Amino acid sequence: MLNAPVLFVLSVKVCSDWSHHHTHFHWLDVSLSKRESESSSNASTQVSHAWVGLYKKPEIGVWKWTGGIDAEHLSWDTDMRQPNNLTNENCGFLYKITKKLHDEKCSFPLYFFCMTNFTLVPQMNTWDGALEYCRTHYKDLASLSTMERMNSALLEITQAKTEYVWTGLHFLAGEWFWVNGDDLNYTAWYQNEQPQCPARDLHCGALDKQTNVWTHRNCEEKYSFFCQ
Ligand SMILES: *[C@@H]1O[C@H](CO)[C@@H](O)[C@H](O)[C@H]1NC(C)=O
Ligand SMILES: *[C@@H]1O[C@H](CO)[C@@H](O)[C@H](O)[C@H]1NC(C)=O
Ligand SMILES: *[C@@H]1O[C@H](CO)[C@@H](O)[C@H](O)[C@H]1NC(C)=O
Ligand SMILES: CC(=O)N[C@H]1CO[C@H](CO)[C@@H](O)[C@@H]1O
Numbered sequence: 001m002l003n004a005p006v007l008f009v010l011s012v013k014v015c016s017d018w019s020h021h022h023t024h025f026h027w028l029d030v031s032l033s034k035r036e037s038e039s040s041s042n043a044s045t046q047v048s049h050a051w052v053g054l055y056k057k058p059e060i061g062v063w064k065w066t067g068g069i070d071a072e073h074l075s076w077d078t079d080m081r082q083p084n085n086l087t088n089e090n091c092g093f094l095y096k097i098t099k100k101l102h103d104e105k106c107s108f109p110l111y112f113f114c115m116t117n118f119t120l121v122p123q124m125n126t127w128d129g130a131l132e133y134c135r136t137h138y139k140d141l142a143s144l145s146t147m148e149r150m151n152s153a154l155l156e157i158t159q160a161k162t163e164y165v166w167t168g169l170h171f172l173a174g175e176w177f178w179v180n181g182d183d184l185n186y187t188a189w190y191q192n193e194q195p196q197c198p199a200r201d202l203h204c205g206a207l208d209k210q211t212n213v214w215t216h217r218n219c220e221e222k223y224s225f226f227c228q
Pocket of ligand 1: 081082083084085
């Protein structure tokens with residue numbers, strides 16, 4: 001679980017409001033971990049400089065990740081004399097060429113990495129196989145149990161190579177539920193209709209890449225999946 005990639009966020013607000021912004025930025029297919037050693041491992045596709053969720057509280061001069069944890073072992077671009085500590089350069093971005101961090105004014109317009117709480121696992125698996133994989137390597141199959149979590153998944157599904165992506169939604173004993181126990185009071189079924197008596201083989205929930213809504217599929221079909 002410690003190796004699970006953490007995606008950085010510039011601003012949860014901007015990122016969760018992505019539908020209004022997505023035409024203005026490239027979604028960057030990058031997984032970054034907060035550990036320096038891994039911090040640029042998947043930045044190879046980075047197309048431009050991009051904010052990461054790093055900011056400094058000028059009063060105390062400590063760098064933090066959004067969410068509030070202290071940022072340690074940062075990979076600053078020391079060859080380019082970064083951070084240069086100029087006044088008001090209180091945000092950090094990943095410099096495209098060197099893949100190292102620079103400080104900059106937070107108002108500077110840049111692309112950015114968004115945070116997501118899910119990992120899209122590109123390998124294809126049955127629903128059961130996906131569940132087992134997620135429980136082994138992460139915590140669980142993903143629960144898209146709030147609109148924020150759903151939006152987060154929609155950000156990522158654009159990267160999926162399969163038409164559907166498994167989620168932790170399952171039908172058993174007459175009911176749909178999230179395998180991790182989350183409440184099923186937020187739903188995003190096609191036309192808002194929760195399948196009441198799904199056919200025997202359609203007991204597993206997936207996100208449909210085309211329509212961006214939930215759908216129920218045959219559990220034996222093999223798709224990519226979201227772990228959390
Ligand atoms: C900026 O501050 C950091 C931490 O105090 C320091 O390591 C770094 O050398 C400073 N950068 C410059 C260009 O002075
Ligand atoms: C991701 O998880 C964190 C911690 O559980 C939570 O505060 C945040 O709102 C979540 N973000 C999304 C987009 O679901
Ligand atoms: C869903 O249920 C949880 C826990 O019972 C509650 O905190 C949350 O406000 C509910 N959300 C909606 C959209 O009703
Ligand atoms: C940490 C992480 O997500 N690493 C991935 C980076 O990209 C390569 C190639 O796509 C994957 O194999 C790694 O798992």
